[in-house]
Amino acid sequence: xxxxxxxxxxxxxxxxxxxxFAVLGGADFGAGVWDLLAGGEAGERxxxxxxxxxxxxxxxxxxxxxFLITGxxxxxxxxxxxxxxxxxxxxxxxxxxxxxxxxAFAYYTHxxxxxxxxxxxxxxxxxxxLATPFLLGAVAATVASGRVTLDAAGAVTANVITSWKTPxxxxxxxxxxxxxxxxxxxxxxxxxxxxxxxxLLRIFRRRALISGVVTAVLxxxxxxxxxxxxxxxxxxxxxxxxxxxxxxxxxGILTALALLxxxxxxxxxxxxxxxxxxxxxxxxxxxxxxxxPSLTIAQAASPPGVQAVVLIATLVSMILVLPSTYYxxxxxxxxxxxxxxxxxxxxxxSLEERxxxxxxxxGMPGAVSADANATPPFxxxxxxxxxxxxxxxxxxxxxxxxxxxxxxxxxxTCHRLRN
Amino acid sequence: MPPLIAARGQMAVSLAFxxxxxxxxxxxxxxxxxxxxxxxxxxxxxxxSLAKRWSKAFGIMYxxxxxxxxxxxxxxxLLWPRFMKFAGPIFGLPFYIExxxxxxxxxxxxIYLYSWEKLSPFVHWLTIIPLVIGGMASxxxxxxxxxxxxxxxxxxxxxxxxxxxxxxxxxxxxxAPMEAIHMxxxxxxxxxxxxxxxxxxxFLRGRRDxxxxxxxxxGAIVATITAPLQVxxxxxxxxxxxxxxxxxxxxxxxxxxxxxxxxxxxFGWPDPTTGRVYFGLQINDLLSLLAYDNxxxxxxxxxxFPVSLRPDTQIIHPLYDTMVAIGFAVAxxxxxxxxxxxxxxxxxxxxxxxxxxxVAAGPLAFxxxxxxxxxxxxxxxxxxxxxxxxxxxxxxxxxxxxxxFPIFAILYVILGIASVVFLIRLAREKQDxxxxxxxxxxxxxxxEERGEAVPEHPEHAL
Numbered sequence: 001x002x003x004x005x006x007x008x009x010x011x012x013x014x015x016x017x018x019x020x021f022a023v024l025g026g027a028d029f030g031a032g033v034w035d036l037l038a039g040g041e042a043g044e045r046x047x048x049x050x051x052x053x054x055x056x057x058x059x060x061x062x063x064x065x066x067f068l069i070t071g072x073x074x075x076x077x078x079x080x081x082x083x084x085x086x087x088x089x090x091x092x093x094x095x096x097x098x099x100x101x102x103x104a105f106a107y108y109t110h111x112x113x114x115x116x117x118x119x120x121x122x123x124x125x126x127x128x129x130l131a132t133p134f135l136l137g138a139v140a141a142t143v144a145s146g147r148v149t150l151d152a153a154g155a156v157t158a159n160v161i162t163s164w165k166t167p168x169x170x171x172x173x174x175x176x177x178x179x180x181x182x183x184x185x186x187x188x189x190x191x192x193x194x195x196x197x198x199x200l201l202r203i204f205r206r207r208a209l210i211s212g213v214v215t216a217v218l219x220x221x222x223x224x225x226x227x228x229x230x231x232x233x234x235x236x237x238x239x240x241x242x243x244x245x246x247x248x249x250x251x252g253i254l255t256a257l258a259l260l261x262x263x264x265x266x267x268x269x270x271x272x273x274x275x276x277x278x279x280x281x282x283x284x285x286x287x288x289x290x291x292x293p294s295l296t297i298a299q300a301a302s303p304p305g306v307q308a309v310v311l312i313a314t315l316v317s318m319i320l321v322l323p324s325t326y327y328x329x330x331x332x333x334x335x336x337x338x339x340x341x342x343x344x345x346x347x348x349x350s351l352e353e354r355x356x357x358x359x360x361x362x363g364m365p366g367a368v369s370a371d372a373n374a375t376p377p378f379x380x381x382x383x384x385x386x387x388x389x390x391x392x393x394x395x396x397x398x399x400x401x402x403x404x405x406x407x408x409x410x411x412x413t414c415h416r417l418r419n
Numbered sequence: 420m421p422p423l424i425a426a427r428g429q430m431a432v433s434l435a436f437x438x439x440x441x442x443x444x445x446x447x448x449x450x451x452x453x454x455x456x457x458x459x460x461x462x463x464x465x466x467x468s469l470a471k472r473w474s475k476a477f478g479i480m481y482x483x484x485x486x487x488x489x490x491x492x493x494x495x496x497l498l499w500p501r502f503m504k505f506a507g508p509i510f511g512l513p514f515y516i517e518x519x520x521x522x523x524x525x526x527x528x529x530i531y532l533y534s535w536e537k538l539s540p541f542v543h544w545l546t547i548i549p550l551v552i553g554g555m556a557s558x559x560x561x562x563x564x565x566x567x568x569x570x571x572x573x574x575x576x577x578x579x580x581x582x583x584x585x586x587x588x589x590x591x592x593x594x595a596p597m598e599a600i601h602m603x604x605x606x607x608x609x610x611x612x613x614x615x616x617x618x619x620x621x622f623l624r625g626r627r628d629x630x631x632x633x634x635x636x637x638g639a640i641v642a643t644i645t646a647p648l649q650v651x652x653x654x655x656x657x658x659x660x661x662x663x664x665x666x667x668x669x670x671x672x673x674x675x676x677x678x679x680x681x682x683x684x685x686f687g688w689p690d691p692t693t694g695r696v697y698f699g700l701q702i703n704d705l706l707s708l709l710a711y712d713n714x715x716x717x718x719x720x721x722x723x724f725p726v727s728l729r730p731d732t733q734i735i736h737p738l739y740d741t742m743v744a745i746g747f748a749v750a751x752x753x754x755x756x757x758x759x760x761x762x763x764x765x766x767x768x769x770x771x772x773x774x775x776x777x778v779a780a781g782p783l784a785f786x787x788x789x790x791x792x793x794x795x796x797x798x799x800x801x802x803x804x805x806x807x808x809x810x811x812x813x814x815x816x817x818x819x820x821x822x823x824f825p826i827f828a829i830l831y832v833i834l835g836i837a838s839v840v841f842l843i844r845l846a847r848e849k850q851d852x853x854x855x856x857x858x859x860x861x862x863x864x865x866x867e868e869r870g871e872a873v874p875e876h877p878e879h880a881l
Contacts, residue, residue, distance in 0.1 A: 059529065060526045062525075066492055067518050070517075073514075074507055074515055075511075077507030088497055095490060096830070110475070110479060154504075303508065309587065317518075317519040321523065324526045343536045344535045355464060359857075398651060
């Protein structure tokens with residue numbers, strides 16, 4: 001295989017993880033945005049629904065970002081270096097956003113009942129969920145607009161402080177937030193319809209449509225600004241990438257239709273496709289550059305040996321990850337899953353009831369006090385015996401291992417003493 | 420603050436923060452697997468209470484470990500972009516594999532935590548298995564990346580350019596097996612001691628129900644398997660360091676002069692200006708014997724290396740000896756625990772000193788992990804890639820490091836305090852602990868199952 005082709009495959013694989021992160025993780029960020037804006041009578045119920053929706057899946061969705069980062073530094077390390085140096089400030093802020101969102105969500109989900117937790121960590125979660133896509137969108141815009149400049153030796157010459165503060169970056173940042181919000185609201189319509197919560201369904205549908213319109217407007221504005229600030233991108237969008245861009249726009253319009261007509265599952269697929277197609281259009285518009293205008297795919301690519309190994313690792317990874325992701329989504333997001341005859345919770349309940357019933361039969365007295373003659377279960381004793389045996393075996397093994405040298409030292413000492 | 424110091428400081432606090440949660444993230448799934456497995460096998464709801472309680476705590480710990488891991492992967496680029504430009508293609512593969520293992524963990528953690536009422540008991544228990552495997556794989560693979568930094572292989576430098584990159588060989592560098600095993604065993608050991616410490620503390624406060632007893636015993640069992648094993652693994656790892664990074668060994672042991680029949684200096688204060696260690700306990704011949712299995716084998720001292728390439732033994736030697744001392748002490752503690760256990764007719768030891776020792780062993784085990792990592796990282800310096808790139812040549816050139824370091828340091832303090840507060844709150848929640856009725860009833864049920872006579876006063880047999 002042509003080494004150049006290998007690099008293109010790798011770039012494509014990395015772009016797929018960008019799309020997966022946007023379509024899956026973007027919705028988690030969007031949920032934070034709606035958490036911030038949840039108000040009115042159903043505000044608390046909206047928040048409950050949002051938290052329940054992203055609870056099982058948010059950590060897994062974040063990992064596409066890790067794939068992107070580790071894949072980039074392995075397969076296209078000059079790109080990684082350039083972006084991390086030139087965009088140090090927005091990426092550090094985005095990182096703070098990712099971390100605060102994750103930690104706040106972990107505290108928020110478990111301790112919502114406490115008012116202070118709700119106020120403090122709930123707000124942190126929402127604000128961070130809003131800030132991170134904004135910053136990542138600004139980073140993307142800066143890369144696409146040719147402001148990450150390198151000199152002949154490959155060192156970064158871009159202005160770290162100002163290169164990312166352009167109207168185009170601002171607009172793309174807002175576009176990213178709006179798109180995330182739209183994704184989240186659309187997904188929530190499916191959640192709400194799964195639970196037959198008609199008022200939540202209405203609320204989220206309205207929000208999906210409004211945020212969809214906002215996203216479309218911001219998309220047009222960003223496209224227009226691109227003609228000034230990112231000419232290469234603009235020319236690519238209007239030529240090579242036009243089919244993809246148009247397909248993305250069409251999918252967006254169809255999403256609105258599907259929402260209006262009540263086909264929520266189809267709307268969910270369409271909005272995901274719309275986001276993926278627009279991102280694909282961006283990539284194709286930028287070809288062959290990974291960083292305009294400094295690094296093409298071929299220039300930044302690691303040697304073919306490395307690319308090949310990473311591609312194989314990606315393949316193995318997807319074989320493991322995709323079925324597991326599907327299982328997770330099936331378990332939590334499908335409506336008509338058959339319940340097992342006895343769930344784990346019910347089983348534990350039955351064990352406790354059985355024990356309580358037995359103790360009632362015997363006529364148990366009051367509280368139990370500690371006693372010195374306790375006998376733990378047989379299982380613990382047997383595991384403990386095995387553990388102790390292993391420990392003794394390790395010690396004996398160490399002594400035997402050292403025996404030659406201990407004996408040699410002993411003999412040397414005797415020899416010295418004699419002389 | 421000079422950017423290099425800020426970058427090193429930020430990386431150090433990030434790693435120190437992450438390793439605690441990551442170790443718990445590797446070790447707790449094993450404990451949960453055992454606890455829920457025992458609950459399923461012995462049909463005992465008390466084990467289930469333990470598993471459920473641990474899984475709630477694990478949810479928080481894993482989230483913090485995950486976000487601090489995201490920080491680290493960003494920081495490799497934000498703080499060391501020039502290093503990553505050089506090293507990325509060579510040692511990037513284990514990170515990529517670790518991302519896969521982490522992905523599997525995250526998926527099945529979400530499934531495990533949220534499917535108590537969706538899956539049957541056996542299938543629910545099965546979902547912990549990918550968690551355990553993912554945790555172990557994560558730990559093993561990501562440490563091989565650090566091992567590459569210590570013993571770089573899998574590439575050549577020709578005319579200043581990197582050629583012949585072999586990522587698989589880079590992953591299997593000489594120090595990779597021992598480093599990976601040493602860290603993974605440490606994660607299991609520290610988690611086991613942490614679990615034992617929590618329940619030993621409850622014991623000290625007077626709680627004696629079967630929930631606390633079984634939790635303590637499970638922690639003690641896993642600790643007893645891992646602690647002596649770790650002492651041996653540590654020995655083999657140090658021998659590996661003697662072969663591959665003699666400057667690090669010299670700093671670890673406070674050895675200045677290259678000597679045969681080299682003595683082992685336990686603790687003490689090394690002084691690089693005079694080349695002597697003050698107040699240390701010296702044992703003749705032991706260092707040569709331990710490092711090379713041969714008392715007449717010369718051990719290189721720090722003076723054999725150029726001054727600018729010598730690691731700072733004043734910090735490294737005390738940290739290393741403290742880590743080893745903790746390792747031996749907690750291993751001995753486990754033996755003492757079982758000695759007391761079998762001496763007192765199979766009852767959990769209630770002696771204050773034994774329990775206090777167990778309570779202390781929890782944080783001490785994590786301290787040993789922190790010190791061990793400090794030793795291996797400081798001992799490699801001033802190199803970031805041993806023999807190829809210095810730390811100062813890999814650091815970020817963009818301005819702002821002196822601002823980001825304090826921000827992240829404060830962030831870790833906030834997250835650390837908040838996480839501990841929330842975990843303590845979780846521990847105080849009463850809902851999942853079994854009631855005395857359930858405990859006593861369980862004894863009766865078990866007696867009936869075995870066909871034995873039901874005890875007259877079952878509460879005494881607890």
